[in-house]
Amino acid sequence: MIRIAARSEVSKNRNIFTRITAIIMALMLSALFIVFLGHDPIKVYLSMLEGSFGSVYRFKETIISTIPLTITSLGILMAFKMKFWNIGAEGQMIMGAFFASYFALSYPDMNRLALLIVMLIAGAIGGGLWALIPAYFKAKYGTNEVLFTLMMNYVALKWITYLQYGPWKDKNALGFPKIPNFTSNAVLPEFLGIHIGWVIALVLTAVVYVFIHYTKKGYEINVIGESENTGAYAGMNVRSIILEAMFIGGALAGIAGMIQASAVSGTLSVEVTGGVGYTAIIVTWLSGLSAPLIVVVSFLFAILIQGGSYIQTAFQIPQSAAQILQGMILLFVLGSEFFVKYQIIFKNNRVKKEGM
């Protein structure tokens, strides 16, 4: 007879050990998959590292993909802390990019520093407002936020498609549906060879960490995440806290959108997010809702993305294989949490610890 029992306490070491074991198991299963494709998994894994670290250029590319993942995940963290399942970071990024692009396209000759600051603020407001809509209905009427935020992604995407094919279409692009490129004034400068977004990402990580752990608002967000009733009983204004935290979370995603439009694509397009809004959900979950760990996990994911596109050319392994790898790692880590929280007990009362 097998019985499952909850562990009374969950140690941090056990948590980390379990997650790492899960990732190793996912990599081993993926290795089987790679063998099935007719390649040597060790070679493929090594060349994934090669693809993300092999040259200064590739290393820079890896950092550049880490930046939006980190910032967007910080935004999702704010929501997940309150058990608000924000799936809408993709749309929040898009709207941030849209608001910022409005200023980039309308005032191309404005002083560079002033324009960039305006764009940054506009991006934050755009993302924040987009997050505020589902947050308002959740706080007021309990509307399901998972589906609401998700639908908002599609609305945002269709909106940009409309602009790109309609009113904002570049008249000089010979009929090709694209939005005009930004002037150099609207492009973020470089710092130490990589666009300055990495500095912004690190600063925001520190800010979010301090906000969550050392401010009253951050404390209230934690309490609401544990139990809304406890928060209400303690006299907190649960609704306004949800709204504020969601605005900040959306604003972070909006900033990430602004950075991508300004520094990476140099314009607004339907591909401005590159799916970062969805990957960031996973990053946030894998980091266990910890701001510093988000940076680490984002970096690991950037390796997976860069390495994934490198093996595509090196081994003719399609991009979707990297997606399969991502999905498997995530499912293994999700499954492994069981072994952190529960233990399996056999009838003779000898506690058997599962090795996973």
Place this chain on the structure above:
Amino acid sequence: MAIIVFLNAAVQAGTPLLFATLGEIITEKVGNLNLGVEGLMLMGAVAGFKIGLLTSNPYMALLGAATAGAFGGLIFAFLTVSLKANQVVTGLSLTILGTGLSGFAGKSLMGQIVPVEVGSFFKAFEIPGLSDIPILGKILFNQNVFIYLGYITAILLGIYMYRTRWGLNMRVVGENPSAADASGININLYKYVHILFGSALCGLGGAYLSLVYVPAWQENVTAGRGWIAVALVIFSTWNPNKAILGAYFFGGLDIIGFRLQKFDLSISQYIVDMFPYLATIIVLIIISLRKSRENMPPEGLSNPYFREER
């Protein structure tokens, strides 16, 4: 007559949504929120198409699609039922895995067409008698066999859920797992069986797209329909009969942009493309506004059941 043609097309466009919605209703009724519908549909779409291509046998194609969906459902059930993982994140990762797997398996299928045997099996035909009903006959009973299968599944599911002992047990599992456990219902068995069956239906919904509706393999052939299906579950308040209406309504929204072009309206197609998503949002809000008992999600939805925490 244009309106009849339009409604006939709306039923065709709504059928993949109907299958996926029914699948998700079953899954949610046993208390599990599976956000991986998009991934399940893609897995079904690619499996159905590939097997249809290999065997030229429509039955094998459907069986393959259902099996692929059920396989995805098995992963979801193992993680959320046995290992009590977070359902929201598990569903999302299942979508990523499904998108990856389908993109990978479908790589070689691009540009291929459905074999004649399969194509002719899914040709529209009139049902004698029923197709003579004025208006409705032309809309509902001049369709292909897949669409008829959709009606039958929805109706049978309604009977199963509300008229049989197993259906009652299944609803108890979703509403109040502790009570179900206490009365001797095997919770895990009920959850596994229904999640697997529901996921198989999602797989069939995907196969309808690649085998009949498009009919070809394109990457991400589902184009977000899996997500709309999740929302349609709420729209139909977990009732299979209402799911029929909801699915065809959204099917109509899906094709309206395309149809409107004929009328030379000044509204952009890209704005019209937003309608299904906006409609879903409006439905979500309306449902949360009027919180009647029967419109609420199953009590135990998205909470893992753990006997010792009763």
